[in-house]
Amino acid sequence: MTSPVYVAIDTPDLETARALAGQVRDHVGGLKLGLEFFAANGPAGVRELGALGLDIFLDLKLHDIPNTVGKAVAALAPLSPAVLTVHAAGGHAMLAAAKAAAPAGCKVVAVTVLTSLDAADLAAAGVAGSPAEQVRRLADLTRNAGCDGIVCSGEEVAAVAEAWPGGTFVVPGLRPAGADVGDQKRVMTPAEALGRGASILVIGRPITAAPDPAEAARSIAASLAHHSPLTATA
Numbered sequence: 626m627t628s629p630v631y632v633a634i635d636t637p638d639l640e641t642a643r644a645l646a647g648q649v650r651d652h653v654g655g656l657k658l659g660l661e662f663f664a665a666n667g668p669a670g671v672r673e674l675g676a677l678g679l680d681i682f683l684d685l686k687l688h689d690i691p692n693t694v695g696k697a698v699a700a701l702a703p704l705s706p707a708v709l710t711v712h713a714a715g716g717h718a719m720l721a722a723a724k725a726a727a728p729a730g731c732k733v734v735a736v737t738v739l740t741s742l743d744a745a746d747l748a749a750a751g752v753a754g755s756p757a758e759q760v761r762r763l764a765d766l767t768r769n770a771g772c773d774g775i776v777c778s779g780e781e782v783a784a785v786a787e788a789w790p791g792g793t794f795v796v797p798g799l800r801p802a803g804a805d806v807g808d809q810k811r812v813m814t815p816a817e818a819l820g821r822g823a824s825i826l827v828i829g830r831p832i833t834a835a836p837d838p839a840e841a842a843r844s845i846a847a848s849l850a851h852h853s854p855l856t857a858t859a
């Protein structure tokens with residue numbers, strides 16, 4: 626079975642990225658390339674890492690008017706990403722434009738509430754309700770626009786997965802027990818998130834900043850063995 630773990634290769638340096646990917650490739654299902662990597666290396670860098678043969682998750686979190694996002698997705702299509710992110714807050718038309726422009730086989734998933742935010746951050750931004758309520762609202766919007774799934778924290782994934790059979794649920798903000806949470810606020814262990822219904826587990830620093838990234842990735846993979854969605858209790 627393919628691993629649900631996508632390692633977040635968050636570095637601007639192509640050689641570092643290539644080395645990290647090579648170290649962990651036997652223990653993960655794909656590589657997540659985000660703004661830091663893409664800003665420094667662009668499409669050529671994505672192609673270089675794509676040549677390693679792992680699925681590419683392009684986490685560019687597109688958020689603009691529908692015409693601009695649709696054209697940006699079309700421009701990214703030749704990179705054949707397996708997963709591409711947009712922001713759900715861009716609205717129905719923007720989400721629909723992104724999905725319409727995506728290549729066949731590419732899942733378009735929408736970021737709901739960033740895992741670095743908590744209830745106080747939402748209130749400060751003028752968003753009424755809890756993160757869970759906002760995630761549910763944006764998940765409904767995303768589903769109605771025809772996209773494939775959402776990005777949320779482990780705290781919300783069970784409720785959203787129950788309401789959206791067949792959806793793709795990407796969960797970042799994952800930390801093995803006792804690990805430094807850094808700038809993340811809504812965190813959970815990878816095994817618990819998987820048990821609650823996550824489809825894709827995004828894990829960065831717990832692997833990439835570990836003294837031995839391969840061993841960190843192997844250990845996380847082992848922690849998931851008894852926590853598949855079929856065997857775990859929510």
Ligand SMILES: O=c1ccn([C@@H]2O[C@H](COP(=O)(O)O)[C@@H](O)[C@H]2O)c(=O)[nH]1
Nearest residue numbers: 633659738739740797798827828829830
């Ligand atoms: O809500 C979100 C959406 C995306 N991310 C991305 O996931 C990784 C997490 O990295 P860690 O080092 O494991 O914290 C990172 O690339 C973020 O851009 C997220 O954290 N939360």
